[in-house]
Amino acid sequence: xxxxxxxxxxxxxxxxxxxxxxxxxxxxxxxxxxxxxxxxxxxxxxxxxxxxxxxxxxxxxxxxxxxxxxxxxxxxxxxxxxxxxxxxxxxxxxxxxxxxxxxxxxxxxxxxxxxxxxxxxxxxxxxxxxxxxxxxxxxxxxxxxxxxxxxxxxxxxxxxxxxxxxxxxxxxxxxxxxxxxxxxxxxxxxxxxxxxxxxxxxxxxxxxxxxxxxxxxxxxxxxxxxxxxxxxxxxxxxxxxxxxxxxxxxxxxxxxxxxxxxxxxxxxxxxxxxxxxxxxxxxxxxxxxxxxxxxxxxxxxxxxxxxxxxxxxxxxxxxxxxxxxxxxxxxxxxxxxxxxxxxxxxxxxxxxxxxxxxxxxxxxxxxxxxxxxxxxxxxxxxxxxxxxxxx
Numbered sequence: 066x067x068x069x070x071x072x073x074x075x076x077x078x079x080x081x082x083x084x085x086x087x088x089x090x091x092x093x094x095x096x097x098x099x100x101x102x103x104x105x106x107x108x109x110x111x112x113x114x115x116x117x118x119x120x121x122x123x124x125x126x127x128x129x130x131x132x133x134x135x136x137x138x139x140x141x142x143x144x145x146x147x148x149x150x151x152x153x154x155x156x157x158x159x160x161x162x163x164x165x166x167x168x169x170x171x172x173x174x175x176x177x178x179x180x181x182x183x184x185x186x187x188x189x190x191x192x193x194x195x196x197x198x199x200x201x202x203x204x205x206x207x208x209x210x211x212x213x214x215x216x217x218x219x220x221x222x223x224x225x226x227x228x229x230x231x232x233x234x235x236x237x238x239x240x241x242x243x244x245x246x247x248x249x250x251x252x253x254x255x256x257x258x259x260x261x262x263x264x265x266x267x268x269x270x271x272x273x274x275x276x277x278x279x280x281x282x283x284x285x286x287x288x289x290x291x292x293x294x295x296x297x298x299x300x301x302x303x304x305x306x307x308x309x310x311x312x313x314x315x316x317x318x319x320x321x322x323x324x325x326x327x328x329x330x331x332x333x334x335x336x337x338x339x340x341x342x343x344x345x346x347x348x349x350x351x352x353x354x355x356x357x358x359x360x361x362x363x364x365x366x367x368x369x370x371x372x373x374x375x376x377x378x379x380x381x382x383x384x385x386x387x388x389x390x391x392x393x394x395x396x397x398x399x400x401x402x403x404x405x406x407x408x409x410x411x412x413x414x415x416x417x418x419x420x421x422x423x424x425x426x427x428x429x430x431x432x433x434x435x436x437x438x439x440x441x442x443x444x445x446x447x448x449x450x451x452x453x454x455x456x
Contacts, residue, residue, distance in 0.1 A: 089179055090116040090123070090405055090414060090452045092423065094144050095132035096445030097159050100419070101367070105163060109444045113142075113153055113172070118407045118452070121188030122425055123414065127180040127241075130160060132187075133168040135418055135448025137211070138241040138287040139346040139359070145203045150176055150185070150224045151451070153403050154194040154208055159305030167192035167212055168344045172419040173226055185224055185438040190217040194270040196287065198456065199251040205229075205270060207252055207309040208400070209240040214265045216243055216254060216265065229270045232264070237342070242287045244456055247294040251275075255299060259304060262288060262297055262328060268404030279333050281326040282306055287346055289456050292353040296386055297328045300344040300358070304393045306338050316440045318374035325358055327387040336387040341378055350406040355428075356389070357404045357413055362420065365400035379415050379433060380428065396431040398424060403450040416447035423447055 068217070092375060096109035111133040117124045117153025120185040134141065134153035141154040151174040159166040169190040177184040192268075193212030208217040208224060216232040234240060239258035243265075252265040252272070263279040263283065289296055295455035301324045316323055323344040327336045343361035350356075360378040367373065383390045388435070406413055406428075413426040413433065425439035 074297060081317070086347070087409055088117065088119040089144070089176060090118055091142050091144050091153070091174065091176070091449055092116060092416065092447050093153045093419075093449040094443050094445035095133050095448045097165065098135055098446050111155070112445055113151075113174055113182060114442075114443070115176060115182050116423075117179070118412065121412065122436065123412065123441065125139070125441055127182050127201070129182045129184060131172045131174070132168070133186050133445070133448060134168070134447050135402055137193075137195040138371060139319060139416070139449045140242045140287050140451070141194070141245070141449035141455070143197045143199045143206070143456070144176075144451045144453045146201050146453050147198050147203065148176055148453040150174060152197050152199060152206055152226070152269060152447070156192070156194045156211075169194040169210055170315050171197070171208055173224060175224060184429065186226060188226060188228070191215045192250045195240070196244070196255070197448050198252065200245045201247065202249065205249070205267070207243045207245070207272065209243040209254065211239040211241050211257065214238045214240065216240060216272065218270065220270050221380060230272070232265065234272060236264070238307065239367070241285075244288055246290055253297055255286055255288050257284050257286060259287060260301075262299060265389050270304035279328050279335065280306055281328060281335060282324050282337060283321075286344070289347055289349045291384070291386075293351070295330060297330055298347050298349070298356055298384070299328070300325050300345055300347050317371065320363060323360070325356070325382075325389065327384065327389050329387050334387060336383075337388060338389050342372055342379060343400065345455070346403050349405045349453060350407065350410040351408050353412060354383060354394060355392075355406070355410060356384055357406065358382065359401050359404050359415065361400065364401070375399065377417070379404065379413065381433060392429065392431060393433045395435055396425060397435070398422065402448045405450050405452050405455045408452075408454060413449065416450055417447035421446055423450075
């Protein structure tokens, strides 16, 4: 009986630890990215921060200096399902002349002690590293690089990445994101250059391009699966597909309305929803009932630019398969990037680069309420964010 009691106690502690770890968010913060007119002296160090979502308001537990990049899809962070480590990519760096150039830096972050995260490993992949994903078993990771149309494959063991090859996509695909399906037997690449979601087949550590692709819109950017893997949701910066032969929007003309699309992966049926100008990120609640969509809304542009607004938009949609219905919208700060839900879906964190902060919203299923007193401040610009259950 004593042995059984000890085993039960250990199981309870392990379960509690898993739940606690699941409530961690990891934010990648870019200190080198300047706004027009900013002096070079305004640059700060890039960093990776760990945020505690077990409590309200959320709290930054610890940070570590490491390469990060906010230019690109806000999916440059992936957290293992047991929240023991994270992978962060950086698609830009400063060169010797003090200018930004393409990069392909991948960092492995130890989260065993969230108040003191550590960099365990740094690797180089193809330039333009962007979206990153880890399978649910924590044994395989993929990194999209948009400059040369590649997906880097890594096996994972003991929180260490080992290169296992690259997937070469056709020229011009410019992948911005990649995400494992829930069953990890396939993955989805966002082909920004061709307006498509492309399936990868996964067998062990062998990853190959399938002949399955779905056209979603112009300049797709980021994507996420439904929890059952039957539906894919993605953002399209350039909106709905253009008819063949249709001219591109003229420079200086009205801003293009971006979309999110819901794709039934069995039938390839696509449902497109207009959301606003430049939808940066689509994030799913853990239960799969809601999507958060981050819309720049011209807030990163100069005040004299067409379509400028002094605020962005945070939107929440209720989803049921490919049915997508807007239930809430709030004005946000400017130049906002990534978003995540807390495990219970009642709190949403939104990274806003202009103010160098993460805004905190309460969500009750009907409305979003920004809690300015809970805003998290940073020295660098938050650009990508994830939790163990966000993808």
